[in-house]
Amino acid sequence: MDTIxxxxxxxxxxxxxxxxxRLADKTALLVEGARRVGxxxxxxxxxxxxxxxxxxxDFSAKGxxxxxxxRAFAESDDVANLLERLQLLAGVTLVPGRSCVVFDEVxxxxxxxxxxxxxxxxxxxxxxxxxxxxxxxxxxxxxVIPSEEHSIKLHPLDFEEFLWACGNSNLADYIRxxxxxxxxxxxxxxxxxxxxxxxxxxVGGMPQSVEAYLRGGDHRxxxxxxxxxxxxxxxxxxxGKYAKGYAPKVRAIFRHIPGALHSKEKxxxxxxxxxxxxxxxxxxxxxxxSDAMVANxxxxxxxxxxxxxxxxxxxxxxxxxxxxxxxxxQSMTGARDVDGRLLRGILYDKLGINExxxxxxxxxxxxxxxxxxxxxxxxxxxxxxxxxxxxxxxKICPIEVKSAACRRHASLDALIxxxxxxxxxxxxxxxxxxxxxxxxxxxxxYMAHCL
Numbered sequence: 122m123d124t125i126x127x128x129x130x131x132x133x134x135x136x137x138x139x140x141x142x143r144l145a146d147k148t149a150l151l152v153e154g155a156r157r158v159g160x161x162x163x164x165x166x167x168x169x170x171x172x173x174x175x176x177x178x179d180f181s182a183k184g185x186x187x188x189x190x191x192r193a194f195a196e197s198d199d200v201a202n203l204l205e206r207l208q209l210l211a212g213v214t215l216v217p218g219r220s221c222v223v224f225d226e227v228x229x230x231x232x233x234x235x236x237x238x239x240x241x242x243x244x245x246x247x248x249x250x251x252x253x254x255x256x257x258x259x260x261x262x263x264x265v266i267p268s269e270e271h272s273i274k275l276h277p278l279d280f281e282e283f284l285w286a287c288g289n290s291n292l293a294d295y296i297r298x299x300x301x302x303x304x305x306x307x308x309x310x311x312x313x314x315x316x317x318x319x320x321x322x323x324v325g326g327m328p329q330s331v332e333a334y335l336r337g338g339d340h341r342x343x344x345x346x347x348x349x350x351x352x353x354x355x356x357x358x359x360x361g362k363y364a365k366g367y368a369p370k371v372r373a374i375f376r377h378i379p380g381a382l383h384s385k386e387k388x389x390x391x392x393x394x395x396x397x398x399x400x401x402x403x404x405x406x407x408x409x410x411s412d413a414m415v416a417n418x419x420x421x422x423x424x425x426x427x428x429x430x431x432x433x434x435x436x437x438x439x440x441x442x443x444x445x446x447x448x449x450x451q452s453m454t455g456a457r458d459v460d461g462r463l464l465r466g467i468l469y470d471k472l473g474i475n476e477x478x479x480x481x482x483x484x485x486x487x488x489x490x491x492x493x494x495x496x497x498x499x500x501x502x503x504x505x506x507x508x509x510x511x512x513x514x515x516k517i518c519p520i521e522v523k524s525a526a527c528r529r530h531a532s533l534d535a536l537i538x539x540x541x542x543x544x545x546x547x548x549x550x551x552x553x554x555x556x557x558x559x560x561x562x563x564x565x566x567y568m569a570h571c572l
Contacts, residue, residue, distance in 0.1 A: 129159065129278065129328055130285045136273050137167050141247065144271050149237045149248035151227075153255055154275035155414040155443055156359065157352050159328040160251040161225055163275065168249070173219040176211045180233065181226035186210070194232050200243040203236070221247040228252040238267040254363055254413050274414070277326030277444040279490040279570045280318060280483075286331055289317065300564075300571040305554040314567040315552060322479050325446015326486070327352055349450040356415055363413075370406035378416065378440050379452040382478035386506060388499070389440045407440070417441040417485055419495035422510055425517050425540065437499055441485040448482050477524040480566060481508060484522050484550055487569035498536070505532045511572070516545030520572075523551040533561070548572070 133152070140150045154160045161179075168175040178190050189210050197203035207222065208215055215222070227234045227250040240248055250270070278286065284293040296314060299306050306314060323342065324334045330348040337344030357372065364371040374389075381389045410416035421437040442448035485495055488509060498507040498519070509520040517540070521533045530549055537547060537560070547561045556563045564572075 129162070129282070129331075131159065131163055131275075131278070131282060133163060133273060133275050134167060137163070137249075138171070140271055140273070141171060145247040146244065147241065148269050148271040149241055149250060149267070151255075151270045151272040152249065152251045152275055153272055153414070154251075154253060155277075156253050156355055157327055157329055158253075158275050158277055158414070160253070160275050162328065164223055164225070164249055164251050168221055168223055172221045172247070173216050174213050175221050175223060176207050176213050176215065177223045177225065178207075178211075178233070179225040180229035191230060191232075194230075194236060200236075200239050204240075204243075204246075215246050217245045221249055224248070224250045226252060228255050235267065238269050241267070241269040254359065276414075276490045277446075277486070278328065278331060279326060279487055280321050280567060281570050283321045283324075283326060283331065284317065286335065287317070287320075292317070296567055297571055299555060300568045303555070303557065303562075305556065306565075308554070311554045311565065315565065318483075318565075318567040322445050322483055323449055325349065325444045325449070327444055327446060330446055345446070346450060349447055353447060353450060356413075359413070360409075364406070364409050367406050367409070371409050374406050374440065375410060375416070376451075378442055379448060379478070381440060382448070382482060383452075386499070387439055387478065387481060388437055407438075410440070415443050417443055417489050417495055419485065419497050419509070421499050422496045423498075423500065425498055425510055425519075425536075425543075439495075439497065441482050441495070443486065443489075445479055445482045445486055449479060452478075477522070480524045480550075481522045483566060484509065484520070484569050488572065490570065491572060493572075503535065505535050507532055507536055513545045517543065518545040518548065520548045520550060523549060525552050530561075 137150060137152070140148070144150075152160050152164055165177070168177065178187070180187065180190075190207065193203055193206040193210065197206060204215070204222075222240070224230075224233045234250060234252075237248060237250070240246075281293050281297070284290065284296075292310070292314065295306065295310070305311065320334075324330055324345045327349065329352070330345045333348040334341045334345035356375070360371045360375065361368050377389070381387065407416075407418060411418050417440075419439040419441065442451065488495060488511065493511050496510045498505065498510055507519045508522045511518045511520065519533060519536055521530050523530075533547060533549065537544060548564050549561055550564045550566060550569055552566065553563055555565055555568065
């Protein structure tokens with residue numbers, strides 16, 4: 122369960138409100154997300170602000186009360202009897218049309234999720250579920266997954282949400298306005314926005330690490346780092362607990378994400394894990410990390426001129442961390458950063474390391490939060506590397522990422538020449554101010570979430 126006291130404004134709140142207004146009479150809402158991403162906090166806030174009364178059941182809790190709830194599911198003859206028992210146990214009176222029932226961490230008790238079909242059919246109240254690792258076989262075996270679920274995915278805070286949390290709502294609004302009006306922020310504001318983007322890159326978007334950063338005073342970087350290390354440790358525990366049969370492979374991949382992104386082409390090479398590694402042996406491990414929403418997999422579109430999904434190759438792929446702040450922490454594992462020197466080096470651009478991996482992960486995280494599938498384009502002859510491809514209508518929009526002010530983009534130029542008339546907007550995301558030249562939009566990092 123999330124333990125967040127800071128007030129965070131989340132874009133997903135609007136999605137949940139839309140569900141309540143349009144779909145709640147026909148479906149239950151399922152909020153999916155990685156551990157510690159803020160699901161419980163978001164849903165708890167929503168039920169307080171939008172309903173007259175609620176029953177909240179945390180299936181990850183231990184003790185007498187949750188055992189009684191589970192017996193109610195197991196022993197009730199019908200839906201009416203179940204709802205009556207839940208109200209008596211919770212000491213709550215549900216009001217038709219103005220109350221909801223929340224099943225938090227529903228993957229811990231699959232029969233509650235299976236009951237959703239009959240609960241929704243019965244009507245009267247609204248139902249919200251939250252869960253992580255919901256695609257893992259152990260959490261869905263022996264139950265029928267209800268079709269009466271409307272699912273939304275909750276990701277770490279994006280940069281705009283980070284600005285809101287830090288009290289920079291005016292700057293967030295100004296960045297979006299300048300993006301929509303296709304103009305730069307101006308030198309001084311641009312520099313401030315770049316500094317804040319670096320802060321976000323180091324701290325990340327996990328709500329607890331952001332809260333620790335905001336409350337940490339003179340040691341805010343160290344406070345955030347401590348929380349991120351705690352989250353990484355939790356993820357490693359989850360791998361051992363839930364990735365049954367292939368936990369060593371999942372751990373190996375998870376640990377190797379920084380090393381793969383640090384390489385020149387940032388592709389994941391199975392040979393780096395084992396000389397005899399083959400995709401068919403590791404495929405389930407990658408899918409586990411993707412289903413758990415702790416990694417974002419990008420696939421190679423070998424020929425974007427014939428459609429992105431029609432030309433996916435399975436021999437080349439990239440594996441990004443779901444949160445850039447956690448990637449920074451993974452990259453420092455084993456380094457004794459007792460005084461925060463490494464963190465400050467990244468923050469103030471004084472470390473002299475390959476920062477491209479962090480900025481590319483930053484962009485990948487932004488695109489995933491916007492609902493894009495991660496695709497890239499790579500070919501050997503002629504050599505071409507396009508970091509990301511997104512679709513707008515029938516047009517394909519290529520994106521190159523540069524960690525500094527952009528000077529050259531040979532691959533993008535070659536793709537433009539090869540795909541004349543088939544491309545939409547062309548982007549280079551870099552550290553320079555917003556500008557447009559020769560049909561290319563140069564977008565600063567702090568505008569990536571606007572795409």
